Amino acid sequence: MEATHYDDLSxxxxxxxxxxxxxxxxxxxxxIFWGFNKGKMILNIYNSEVNNKLVFIRHKGFLELxxxxxxxxxxxxxxxxxIDFTVKVASKNNEIKRNREAVYSEIDHYLIELxxxxxxxxxxxxxxxxxxxxxxxxxxxxxxx
Numbered sequence: 001m002e003a004t005h006y007d008d009l010s011x012x013x014x015x016x017x018x019x020x021x022x023x024x025x026x027x028x029x030x031x032i033f034w035g036f037n038k039g040k041m042i043l044n045i046y047n048s049e050v051n052n053k054l055v056f057i058r059h060k061g062f063l064e065l066x067x068x069x070x071x072x073x074x075x076x077x078x079x080x081x082x083i084d085f086t087v088k089v090a091s092k093n094n095e096i097k098r099n100r101e102a103v104y105s106e107i108d109h110y111l112i113e114l115x116x117x118x119x120x121x122x123x124x125x126x127x128x129x130x131x132x133x134x135x136x137x138x139x140x141x142x143x144x145x
Contacts, residue, residue, distance in 0.1 A: 001073045011065040011088050013056070018063060024078035040066070045075050103140045107133060 013021070022032060025045045030052075035042040041063065045052040052075045055067035065083070070076050079085035110133050117125040 001071060001076070003069060003071045004076075006068045006070075006089060007066075009066050009068065009089065011083060011085070012062050013065050013083055014062045017083050021078060021082040024082055025075060028074045028078065030072075030075065045072075047072075100140060100143045103136055103143060107136045107140065110136065 022043075025032060030045050030047050033044040033046070035044060039057070041056040041058055043054040043056065045054070050071040052072055053067075053069040054065060056063040057066055058064075068079075068085075070079075076085065080087075110129050114126065114129045114133070117129060
């Protein structure tokens with residue numbers, strides 16, 4: 001299997017599913033190693049031939065799978081059995097993407113609101129709008145690619 005990289009995931013993995021996943025890969029003669037980097041938990045699933053990597057963010061009560069680098073069909077099969085990986089990735093890819101004009105229109109709307117809150121000096125609302133504008137600008141730039 002050629003290496004497949006999924007880097008824009010958001011899949012909730014409760015503890016019981018994570019336990020099943022780990023047991024599944026161990027039964028397929030893989031070894032695991034947990035690593036940590038910049039607040040993320042990295043699960044390396046490997047044998048003498050390949051190394052697969054799953055990157056999680058820890059939340060209260062579950063982990064969120066945010067990135068996967070898969071090189072083994074056996075690991076993909078275990079992921080499909082335990083967390084419906086392929087189905088969840090496909091459904092995420094089929095979501096309707098907003099176009100740049102819709103994002104630009106939303107940015108325009110928030111700029112008008114920002115002007116109003118600057119006039120009345122509502123600091124809390126100003127900061128919330130600035131955060132939202134930063135997110136929208138990032139999305140707008142990403143859509144340009």
